[in-house]
Amino acid sequence: MSDRAFSVILLPTAECNVACEYCFEYKEPLRLSLEALPALTESVLAHMEQEGFGECEVYWQGGEALIMGPDWYRKAKVIMEEAAARRGLKFVHYLQTNLIGYSKAWNDIIFDMFDGSLGTSMDYPNLHRKLFSGSAGKYTEVWRERLEEVRSSGIHVGVIAVLHQGSLDAGAEAFYRYFVEELGITDFQVNTPFPGGPANEAETEFQLESGALAEFLGDLFEIWMENGYKNGVQVGPFDALINHFSGRPARLPCIWKENCSNQFVSIDAKGTVAQCDCWVTSYPDYYFGNIFREPDLSRMLSESPARQKFVERPGKLVEDEDCLSCRFLSICHGGCPVRTYAAMGTLDSKDPYCEVYKRVFSQAERYGNELRKKAVLAV
Numbered sequence: 586m587s588d589r590a591f592s593v594i595l596l597p598t599a600e601c602n603v604a605c606e607y608c609f610e611y612k613e614p615l616r617l618s619l620e621a622l623p624a625l626t627e628s629v630l631a632h633m634e635q636e637g638f639g640e641c642e643v644y645w646q647g648g649e650a651l652i653m654g655p656d657w658y659r660k661a662k663v664i665m666e667e668a669a670a671r672r673g674l675k676f677v678h679y680l681q682t683n684l685i686g687y688s689k690a691w692n693d694i695i696f697d698m699f700d701g702s703l704g705t706s707m708d709y710p711n712l713h714r715k716l717f718s719g720s721a722g723k724y725t726e727v728w729r730e731r732l733e734e735v736r737s738s739g740i741h742v743g744v745i746a747v748l749h750q751g752s753l754d755a756g757a758e759a760f761y762r763y764f765v766e767e768l769g770i771t772d773f774q775v776n777t778p779f780p781g782g783p784a785n786e787a788e789t790e791f792q793l794e795s796g797a798l799a800e801f802l803g804d805l806f807e808i809w810m811e812n813g814y815k816n817g818v819q820v821g822p823f824d825a826l827i828n829h830f831s832g833r834p835a836r837l838p839c840i841w842k843e844n845c846s847n848q849f850v851s852i853d854a855k856g857t858v859a860q861c862d863c864w865v866t867s868y869p870d871y872y873f874g875n876i877f878r879e880p881d882l883s884r885m886l887s888e889s890p891a892r893q894k895f896v897e898r899p900g901k902l903v904e905d906e907d908c909l910s911c912r913f914l915s916i917c918h919g920g921c922p923v924r925t926y927a928a929m930g931t932l933d934s935k936d937p938y939c940e941v942y943k944r945v946f947s948q949a950e951r952y953g954n955e956l957r958k959k960a961v962l963a964v
Contacts, residue, residue: 830953
């Protein structure tokens with residue numbers, strides 16, 4: 586058994602307690618039952634054994650993951666860890682939540698199951714995350730209250746910020762200062778958007794012009810290096826890229842995996858299996874199968890015509906695009922398939938943010954080389 590890790594993005598519910606305008610998910614009143622969880626767990630463990638994975642990272646998302654309640658997670662943890670122990674395998678759990686439903690009743694399970702850490706999301710400026718009965722401003726107010734409650738309990742918080750046109754209009758400096766200086770966040774990740782799922786009016790805010798997006802991210806990179814890098818502020822994906830180019834261990838985001846089909850899947854409350862949460866909640870034509878009807882996950886993945894398209898994608902990009910001539914191919918691998926599909930209706934094209942990534946890679950390479958030289962001189 587190797588020390589390689591397999592990842593599962595697990596969606597125990599499709600329900601949500603907020604009304605974000607740009608959400609790409611189809612919402613259904615579905616929850617994963619504790620009675621069904623053992624079968625799902627055994628399928629994942631059997632696949633891990635067959636493929637030689639010693640550990641599985643489980644990313645609990647939604648919908649909204651906290652809708653399940655803390656007691657559900659206590660029982661789920663026992664079910665999954667006992668099953669893993671019988672096979673000499675291991676689960677490591679991560680939690681992603683919008684925080685709106687958080688209370689201190691969650692603290693015990695957050696420390697016990699999620700190692701005292703969670704991830705959440707907030708945009709700047711927040712124009713599109715809304716409560717069912719309130720404005721974006723009210724959402725932000727409630728979220729900030731919950732954020733302070735979580736941090737006062739000693740829980741580590743990482744934040745994902747999805748860029749939109751309002752972010753670009755505000756500028757990189759205001760964006761950085763909001764998270765780091767106003768909120769006191771020292772661990773956040775900047776995500777490029779994609780207009781996926783059901784069409785809605787907010788999508789135009791997330792169809793960003795590549796030149797403007799590249800300029801924003803380039804400015805943000807410089808601001809972080811000047812003000813945050815040496816002070817321990819982590820900004821993804823910049824920090825992982827710096828590590829990569831300076832020769833240190835680096836874990837790059839999923840959009841730049843060699844082939845995401847080899848490393849993770851997503852499973853929803855119905856047992857639907859697809860490449861990631863974006864696919865499992867939005868694109869039925871790309872489902873791999875159902876884990877409750879086809880419990881042999883390894884066979885499902887090997888025989889799924891939909892998954893085969895993901896497996897073949899890197900080779901097709903090398904043949905049909907200009908990726909082979911790009912010096913960053915070994916990092917990017919053609920970029921994110923769901924961003925490509927949402928923009929172009931096909932998997933067999935490179936990520937539409939290709940030029941944006943090149944700008945960020947070039948900056949990270951320059952800084953990484955400088956750090957590498959300093960390390961050599963210091964020896």
